[in-house]
Amino acid sequence: MADLIKVGMADYKVGRSPSTLISYGLGSCIGISLYDPQRKIGGLLHIMLPDSTQARSSDNPAKFADTGIPLMINDVVALGASRSRLVAKIAGGAQMFAFSNATDIMRVGTRNAETCKQILRRNGIKVIAEDTGGNYGRTVSIDLNTGSYKVKTIDRGEKNI
């Protein structure tokens, strides 16, 4: 039986096949998966906010896209993945409540998604699949045996991206 490793909010985990990394209940948060298909090594990061420089100090770099992504890249590489083979998939970034006068913070999902892609690009990592936006929550998991990234919702079924 393959391991199921839970990744909390503002946290990340790395691992290798046959483990599966899972993170439950993402709203505006983003789940970013990294995967080296040859070595079958990967990671899953659950960020809440795009930019650590716009926030008050935090002890937790995994809360932000700009600090969390490089951290996870280093860890999967340390585990034996090849940096040049890494591919990323991202999901999440919803806006859960619709308000006509939505403040910036309520649209944080969109900013999260943009920033994640930017930072991955800057690190030379290709985003090969994406399921972002909407107004519903997602549970995401990456199967480190296949690299398949599963996105589960409550009314919109589940899909592998």
Added chain:
Amino acid sequence: MIDEFDLTPNQLDALREIGNIGAGNTATALSQVVNKKIDMNVPKVSLIPIEDVPDLVGGPDAIIVAVFLRVYGKAPGNILFLMPKKNAFFLVDDLMGRPHGTTQELDEMDISALKEVGNILTGSYLNAFFHFTNISMVPSIPSLAMDMAGAILNVVLVQLGQMGDHAMVIETKFLAEDDSINGHFFLVPDPGSLGTLVKAVGVE
């Protein structure tokens, strides 16, 4: 500015008392809406790591119905009225005068009714708050979502997440005599609002 996370036991007590009065009013309002006896617990005022907040309502993947209101004024914050899906459906049945178990999904009318309940509860909560603190607060129109608890709580947590790694929540649980209604009422003050509240009740 008072450091939010460095409150004295007296200040915590004061916040709990504010929560208590608000919640008492709210329980009464809820009881009148559904015409049932509603019990509440003593509000919990807790400072918890942000990532643990979804565990308060059954874990990040528990399906809940949430009415969300933004609170404006001198001590801005967010109010969330959360119920497990089953209990929200029972509440809708009560509101619509249907037997329990009738509601299988929420239609426009049901959603509107639940939002109105959120509105009434928030109004009575903030009203009590005002009497105690003399800080007047105005709620936004309510918004409703049914989804995973983690996803719903994201809305308030990202806001707090910008300021620190912990969340201060004032939480009350409601329970109907027949267990049919079981909800959590959360007041999550914005960073900076706690100091205002504590000062308003004059506790050092």
